[in-house]
Amino acid sequence: MAQEAPWHIASKKVSAARSSQGRIMFSGCSLRYKLGDQLALKGVTFSIRPEERVGIVGRTGSGKSSLLQALLRVVELESGSISIDGIDLRKVGLHGLRRSISVVSQTAALLEGTMRSNIDPFGEHTDAEIDVAIRSCQLGELGADKWIEGGGRNLSTGQQQLVSICRAVLRRKDILVLDEATASVDEQTEQIISAVINREFKHSTVLIIAHRLQAITECSRILVMDDGRLVEQGPPSFLATRNGHYARLLRAAAAAGASPEA
Incomplete structure (x- = not known):
């Protein structure tokens, strides 16, 4: 089997002055x-400014989640490069790369143990x-000593995601990446998560990979990804007025009479 890249490279860190942290650049990336x-x-190819909030949308198989796989180097690029703050x-x-990025996925990764051990596993x-x-995540009624069963079986789906x-x-x-983080939660929990992100990550770069277009408004x-390519980008209000990929996604969702989905 092919060996994974080195876990530690002492001479390189993903770190810089606060004013320049969180700049991401994809350059000609193929995977x-x-x-x-x-x-x-x-x-x-695209770049994301520090503290910018960017939504990534597209139909199933368009390459949305592959961007995250490439960013975390779960799968290595075949060509091109990705940099954070010029590195x-x-x-x-x-190890340093993955520790520098917080990822919240659709399914919460919860182990048997206390709330404290789940949110701060390394003490x-x-x-x-x-x-x-x-308390900031409105989980005060559970508390740090709340015992969580494996997989969060004794918590609701919304509570599981709020722990993440x-x-x-x-x-x-x-850098915070939300990978379909609100796809399985109710509307009330989605609003809580949105409020937490707005309040706690206003100085972070936030990438939201979403199936439901409502999550990136x-x-x-x-x-906008399609067939592995970046086919469109811009403010949502601007893209909605153009006869492009994003506008077609919106029209298709409206025609289906359901919550907007990519």
Whole structure:
């Protein structure tokens, strides 16, 4: 089996002055999951400014989640490069890279143990910091000592996802990626998550990979993926008025008479 890239490279860190952290650049990125497969990304190029909130949309198989796989180097690029704050990610140890980015996916990763051990598994934060994070995510009724069963079986789906958000709030990284994070929760929980992101991550770069178009309406810019390519980008209000991919997604959702979905 092909060996994964080095876990640590002492000479390189994904870090910089606060005013410049969180700048992401994809340059001509192509990716395939295994030899013989078709390319999942095809020469994708874009940049994201520090503290910008960007939504990534597209139909199933368009390449949305492949962007995250490439960013975290779960799958290595076939060609092109990705940088954070000007540092080529190929020159960064995987441990440092993945520790520098918070990811909240559709399915919460919860282990059997206390709330404290789930949101701070390495014991890096004080009780006071943990308490503040829990309350900020409206989980105060559970508390740091709440026992969580494996997979969060004793929590509602909304509470499971809020624990994942709480973990990200506690880590407070300069880049946050939400990968279909609100796809399985009710409207009330989605509103809570949106409020937490607006309040706690206003100085972070936020990428929202979404199937439901409703989840990205507050983004300053939308990236539209199709067949592994970036086919359109711009403010949602602008893209909605053009006869392009994003407008067609909106019309298709409206015609279906359901919540807007990509």
